[in-house]
Amino acid sequence: MATKEKCKMMATRRWVLAIVFTTLLFHVFLITYKWSGIISNQASVRIRVHSPKATSVLGEAGMAYSPAADGTNSIDAITKDDLKHIKGKFSNTKSPFIDPKLNINTSEAFNLHNILWWNPPKWMNDWIEETDERRCSYTNCRVTTDRTTLKGSSAVVFSVANTGMGSRPPLTPNERNPNQAWIFYTLESPYNIVWKQEHKRTEWLNVFNWSWTYKPDSDIFHPYGILQTRDRPLQKNYSEVFRKKTKLAAWAVSHCGAVSERDRYVELVNNFSNHGDGSIVDIFGSCKGALSKPSENQFEKILDENYKFYLGFENSLCPDYITEKFFMNYKRDVITIVRGMGEYEKYFPKGSFLNTKYFPSPEDLAKFIVNLAADEERFIEYLKVKDRFSVEERRFMYQDAVCSICHKLNNIEEYRKTIVDFLDFLGTCVQPKDV
Numbered sequence: 217m218a219t220k221e222k223c224k225m226m227a228t229r230r231w232v233l234a235i236v237f238t239t240l241l242f243h244v245f246l247i248t249y250k251w252s253g254i255i256s257n258q259a260s261v262r263i264r265v266h267s268p269k270a271t272s273v274l275g276e277a278g279m280a281y282s283p284a285a286d287g288t289n290s291i292d293a294i295t296k297d298d299l300k301h302i303k304g305k306f307s308n309t310k311s312p313f314i315d316p317k318l319n320i321n322t323s324e325a326f327n328l329h330n331i332l333w334w335n336p337p338k339w340m341n342d343w344i345e346e347t348d349e350r351r352c353s354y355t356n357c358r359v360t361t362d363r364t365t366l367k368g369s370s371a372v373v374f375s376v377a378n379t380g381m382g383s384r385p386p387l388t389p390n391e392r393n394p395n396q397a398w399i400f401y402t403l404e405s406p407y408n409i410v411w412k413q414e415h416k417r418t419e420w421l422n423v424f425n426w427s428w429t430y431k432p433d434s435d436i437f438h439p440y441g442i443l444q445t446r447d448r449p450l451q452k453n454y455s456e457v458f459r460k461k462t463k464l465a466a467w468a469v470s471h472c473g474a475v476s477e478r479d480r481y482v483e484l485v486n487n488f489s490n491h492g493d494g495s496i497v498d499i500f501g502s503c504k505g506a507l508s509k510p511s512e513n514q515f516e517k518i519l520d521e522n523y524k525f526y527l528g529f530e531n532s533l534c535p536d537y538i539t540e541k542f543f544m545n546y547k548r549d550v551i552t553i554v555r556g557m558g559e560y561e562k563y564f565p566k567g568s569f570l571n572t573k574y575f576p577s578p579e580d581l582a583k584f585i586v587n588l589a590a591d592e593e594r595f596i597e598y599l600k601v602k603d604r605f606s607v608e609e610r611r612f613m614y615q616d617a618v619c620s621i622c623h624k625l626n627n628i629e630e631y632r633k634t635i636v637d638f639l640d641f642l643g644t645c646v647q648p649k650d651v
Contacts, residue, residue: 329357329370329625331618335380336361336373343614352619354626359618370625371397373428376415376638377404384419395628399621400638401428403438403610405534407475407645415638424635426624428617429642431536432563435624435631438617441543443564443605450603454596457549458524464589465497465525465553468515472503474531478555479503480651481578482527488582496582497527519550524589525570530556535643540610542569547607551588551598553581557646568601572650 336344347359357370366372366386374381385398392398402409409415426435467482486495499506500515510518519526526548528541538558545552546568554560555572575581588595624631635641 331359331371332369333361334374337378352622354622357622373399375401377402377409381414397425399426399428400424405532405537406642407532436617436620440540441609458592461524463522466523467527468500470502471531476533477648477651478529484578485582526550526552528552528554533557534645
């Protein structure tokens, strides 16, 4: 009996082991089959994604649906975790491939602005030919004198100080493109254009949009010069400069008998009898009393070697009319004496020039010149103030003016306006009261 029960127990144990072994084999089979299926599906996905016809979208349940390469449809069971890398928020700003900061201006690439000079002064031809539009912040503008481009130009410039404007505008209001800007240009004072007739006709009223002049409130500001602060002031032997200059003031003039009566003013300065070494002001050029008529380079050398002062007197007394007379010698070792209606003290460093406005009479100015010329310390202070700045003159400012026009044409909505009467804008000149 014992032997039978023992055999029975051994048989039962074999069955249990067989069942356990069979179960283990079955699970191994299932696991192997599952992984091989996933790998097969992933390969299928890769094949379909690279197929020319393949597209891929996300289903609502996180399933990936793809048309098979053969045109049939199939669904690959990929979990949401598997799709993490293509889900969630996306930021354009973090991608160097989307809206990057470009070095080329694509916004203006196909919008070329033509700036037409209708009647430029002859002396400006070189400036026009040498205009470098690439220096502007917007580089899609071109300057031309070809009148055949009139209707297609974005801006037309009329020089009111020159002939050639015409008795009436070249286009009627109905013919003009509403986005075409008409600009009046002058670097001459109102007095110096009073003899021109074309611009006075009523047909030229209400046709201009922008002003291009020497006045600071112009739409396109074109001064005869600007000052730029140096990173470091100039270093020089100022005492040597002071001591080598033995003469007082020089004046170069070719426009004789100007309406400002500057000739008379200089005559009164030279009549100051307490100065025993000759005239306070030596005259060069073509007018009465001139010592000689040197070239521009020769005159600059004369100034540098001999004179402590230079007369920058304007030929007419008009609002904001400050010409090259102020700027051309600001960079030299001379003190410029100004006489005009410009707001010099408002715009330029005090203690770097003299203004006749603050002297009761020409004789008072003469006395001041003599005293300052003998005071080395005070004279040097004027030079040191000047030497904190470099000077850019009107040819440079022409280039800047073109760039200013180009900027406005590219932002036309910000600058729409009409000037009723440009002569009112220029202001009225006055007669001198100091002679």
